[in-house]
Amino acid sequence: MSETDLKLPLDAWHRAQGARMVSFARYEMPIQYEGIIAEHRWTRESAGLFDVSHMGQLVIAGRDAEWGLEALLPADLAILKDGRLRYSLLLREDAGIIDDLMVTRRGDHFYMVVNGATKHGDIDHMRTTLPSGVVLDHMTQQALLALQGPKAVDVMARVAPGAEELTFMTGGGFDIGGVRAWISRSGYTGEDGFEISVEARNVGDVAALLVAQPEVKPIGLGARDSLRLEAGLPLYGHDLDETTTPVEADLTFALSKRRRESGGFPGVQRILTELDKGPIRKRVGLFVEGRQPVREGALVVDAEGSEVGKVTSGGFSPTLERPIAMAYVPAAAAVPGTEILVEQRGKIFKAEVAQMPFVPHRYHRKGASA
Amino acid sequence: MSVYFTKDHEWVRVDGDTGTVGITDYAQGQLGDIVFVEVPEAGRQVDKGGDSAVVESVKAASDIYAPVGGEVIEGNAALADEPSLVNTDPEGEGWFFKMRIADPSELDGLMDADAYRAFLADQ
Numbered sequence: 001m002s003e004t005d006l007k008l009p010l011d012a013w014h015r016a017q018g019a020r021m022v023s024f025a026r027y028e029m030p031i032q033y034e035g036i037i038a039e040h041r042w043t044r045e046s047a048g049l050f051d052v053s054h055m056g057q058l059v060i061a062g063r064d065a066e067w068g069l070e071a072l073l074p075a076d077l078a079i080l081k082d083g084r085l086r087y088s089l090l091l092r093e094d095a096g097i098i099d100d101l102m103v104t105r106r107g108d109h110f111y112m113v114v115n116g117a118t119k120h121g122d123i124d125h126m127r128t129t130l131p132s133g134v135v136l137d138h139m140t141q142q143a144l145l146a147l148q149g150p151k152a153v154d155v156m157a158r159v160a161p162g163a164e165e166l167t168f169m170t171g172g173g174f175d176i177g178g179v180r181a182w183i184s185r186s187g188y189t190g191e192d193g194f195e196i197s198v199e200a201r202n203v204g205d206v207a208a209l210l211v212a213q214p215e216v217k218p219i220g221l222g223a224r225d226s227l228r229l230e231a232g233l234p235l236y237g238h239d240l241d242e243t244t245t246p247v248e249a250d251l252t253f254a255l256s257k258r259r260r261e262s263g264g265f266p267g268v269q270r271i272l273t274e275l276d277k278g279p280i281r282k283r284v285g286l287f288v289e290g291r292q293p294v295r296e297g298a299l300v301v302d303a304e305g306s307e308v309g310k311v312t313s314g315g316f317s318p319t320l321e322r323p324i325a326m327a328y329v330p331a332a333a334a335v336p337g338t339e340i341l342v343e344q345r346g347k348i349f350k351a352e353v354a355q356m357p358f359v360p361h362r363y364h365r366k367g368a369s370a
Numbered sequence: 371m372s373v374y375f376t377k378d379h380e381w382v383r384v385d386g387d388t389g390t391v392g393i394t395d396y397a398q399g400q401l402g403d404i405v406f407v408e409v410p411e412a413g414r415q416v417d418k419g420g421d422s423a424v425v426e427s428v429k430a431a432s433d434i435y436a437p438v439g440g441e442v443i444e445g446n447a448a449l450a451d452e453p454s455l456v457n458t459d460p461e462g463e464g465w466f467f468k469m470r471i472a473d474p475s476e477l478d479g480l481m482d483a484d485a486y487r488a489f490l491a492d493q
Contacts, residue, residue, distance in 0.1 A: 036428040037403040222402070222429050291450070292406045293426055316405040316428050323406075345431075 008053050009143045009200040010207055017211070017218050025116035027054040029221055036222035040318040043189055043227055044359075047149035048219035049210050056119025057142045057197060060126070061109035062134035069103070069110060072129060074246065074265045076256035080105045085169045085184055087254055089246055090114075090122060095267025095274075096242035097249065098125060100234070102186065104171055111182065113144070113195075115236045143203035148193030148227075150362065151215040156183070156194055159209055163194060167366035171195075177209040185364060188224065190231025190357055192364045229324060230317050232285055232356030238296055239283060239312040239326050247274035248328065250283045281309060282334035285356040288314070288323040288342065288349055298344035300327050309333075311342060319359050329353065374437060374477055375486035381461060382437040384477065391437060392465040393425070393456065396490055401427040404456045409445030409467050416442060416469065418476050423466050425456065437480060440472040 005028045008014070014021065019030035030051065033039060042048055060069060066077050075088040082105050090098035099118045104111040114122045119138070126136050147155060157164035160176040163183045171184030179202040187193035198206050210216050225235070234240050240249050245267065247255075252275065259265060260272070288294050293316050300309030314325035325342075333340055338353040373383045379397035382389045398404065406426040416422045416436035423434040445467045449455060456464035471477070481489060 031429075032402060035403050226428060291453070292408065292424075293431075295431060316426070318428070 006054075008051060009203050010051050010053065013204055013207055014051065014218070019218070019220060022221070024221055025054045027116065029054060030218070032220040032222045033218050036220070036226060037318045039217065039219045039223035040226050042217050043149045043191065043219055043223060044319060045150070046217070047147055047152040047155055047193075047213075047215045048189075048223070049207065049216050050146040050148065050219050050224055051143075051203075051207070052116075052146055052195075053143040053200070053203065054116030055144055056112075056114040056116065056122065057139040057144060058112040058114065058119075058123065058126075059109050059137040059139060060112060060130070060134060061137070062131075064131045065110055065134050068130040068134045070259070071264060072126065072266065073103070074255045074259045074268075074271070075103060076258045077103070077105070077110070079258070082107065083170050083172050085171060085186055089251065089254055090125065091246070091266040092242060093266045095245040095247075095270040097236070097240045097244055097246065098122065098242060100236050100240060100251075100254075102184075104184065106171075106182070117237055141200050142197055143200045145196045145198070145203065145207060145210070146187050146189075146193060147196065147210060147216065148187045148189040148191045148219075149215075150192060152191070152193045153364065155210065155213045155215050158213065160196075166194070166364075168192075168363040170366075176206055179206055181206070188231075188233055189227040190233070190359060190361045190363075191227075192362055225313075226315055226318060229313055229315055229326065230319055230357065230359040231361060232326075232358060234283065234326065235313060244283070244328070245270060245274060245279065247271055248279045248281055248283065278331050280331060281328045282331050283312070283326060284329055284334050285354040285358055286311070286314075286325040286327055286340070286342070286351040287354045288325055288351045290349065291323065292349070293323040294325050294342050294344050294349055294351070298325075298342050298349075300329050301341050301343045301348070303341070305343070309340075311344075317358060324354070324358050325351070326356075327351075373483060374480035375483070375489075376435070376437045376480060377489065378435050380434060380437050382477075382480070384471065384474075387471050387474070388443070388468060389438060389440065389471045390465050390468050391422070391434075393434060393460055394486070395460050396493075398457050398460040398464070401425060401430075401432060403428045404453045407446075407449040407453045407456060407466065409449060410442045412442055412444055414442045416440065425453075434466060436469070438469075438471050438473070438476040440469045443468045443470055 166185040298311040
């Protein structure tokens, strides 16, 4: 760990829970407590508590905030109702992805959660490009927890009455153990779950309350990564970066219908061309033959051994008990069932393009039976 | 029979000119859940300090170095189906390979159990 790494508000709490700390996004963060596979399975079967306070929580306010943000993002914010979340992307003029994020309309302002490793760049970018009169506040005194798993709803009904009524991608203000919180039904594991934003000075009490519930255990970054990989969710800086476009990254659901038609966001020309003609390469899931995982950086190769793509995330799926990966492959190969070859440390692995998510999502959508 | 340890947290149990090699309990704890182990095949020559096996945890791959040089006699086939043996019994059933030690003097620089314990205390 670097001497300049920042400490999370819950740093001492993580250590008391037996966490092993590592450097991530310039913070000292818990990679695991009892073990990645046990934590992963606990989250899929019960409820896991994640500290994601390294992420950037922003408030964007002002009369021109809506159109100001629409000039930077492909989301349709005009139809976004109060208390609703959208997944969106900060884009470059060449359609490269600066960051992926969640944006919520919250009363008279927008609340945004961006990645920890990119938050300072995002803030600089938005402050220089948003119209004057729009104010961006980085809520540095705010912590963020995620409670994820099929039993998260039972826990929330007990400790934050009313929050259990939220449906996927909605949020609201609730009390949790006497602490005021912004709670949304969202997450990064593919499971039903909640994200809980509280003031940093209160986060110790809230974490202690949650982990005292019999369904809940603390979960580290290691299982967070294996859970999101099984859920087919990309990780910025690995599966997405400034050289990948939303169409290549298979994130076209984030390109709203109205904005495709009306444009007016960075990268729209290239995006429309790729939507029309298809991208050159595409992010796909891979099932890797055998037991050995392929990792980020492994090459996708053709029969002659020439590089035609690359693995951007890879690991062992605790749920499926086999290695899985994400990779960029030529568009022609981006069809489930296609056999491809991956080279890692001089060894060739056979893999098959897989439908993502690898493990089905279990979100609590509005109108769906419980 | 004596057991020697390396600074890279491998162990070698020596019985005559035969050595059995694995990783220590400390090493498996650092690696976390082990999901794959590639052990060398019989007949392969390994050099002291050279790559001899690969162990993959959920989060990363790590090279395992040979504590001494020689010829591999047998890789632990049980690890193919049950790599978690390295977590549950690293200094027993979770051994990696057996080898014929080419030059016993290469053992001289390695640590005994007491020295390794003292080495770990400084980690």
